[in-house]
Amino acid sequence: MGAEYDPRAPWNEREPTMVKCAACDGNGKHWFAYNIATGNEVECGEDAWNTLYDDEELADANGVKLIRGSVETCEVCNGEGDVEYDEDFEPDYDDD
Numbered sequence: 432m433g434a435e436y437d438p439r440a441p442w443n444e445r446e447p448t449m450v451k452c453a454a455c456d457g458n459g460k461h462w463f464a465y466n467i468a469t470g471n472e473v474e475c476g477e478d479a480w481n482t483l484y485d486d487e488e489l490a491d492a493n494g495v496k497l498i499r500g501s502v503e504t505c506e507v508c509n510g511e512g513d514v515e516y517d518e519d520f521e522p523d524y525d526d527d
Contacts, residue, residue, distance in 0.1 A: 463500035
């Protein structure tokens, strides 16, 4: 058949199709708000995170129970915001 038809040959490889990461909605990060009263972190959006206080004492003095928590890089897309779409992937519907 020849190398020109070999699907592993570099000239026959297709460029990957990139799609927005569903885990982080294409942001590449996850933002968390820290609840002073319960000690728990809840995920929030970047805009909401930016409006929160950095300092626990300042937030408490203003009657606010949420402060800025951690910002983590998305593990699904490694902070890129895009993931490769695999056309050959088909979900297994037999896992009932």
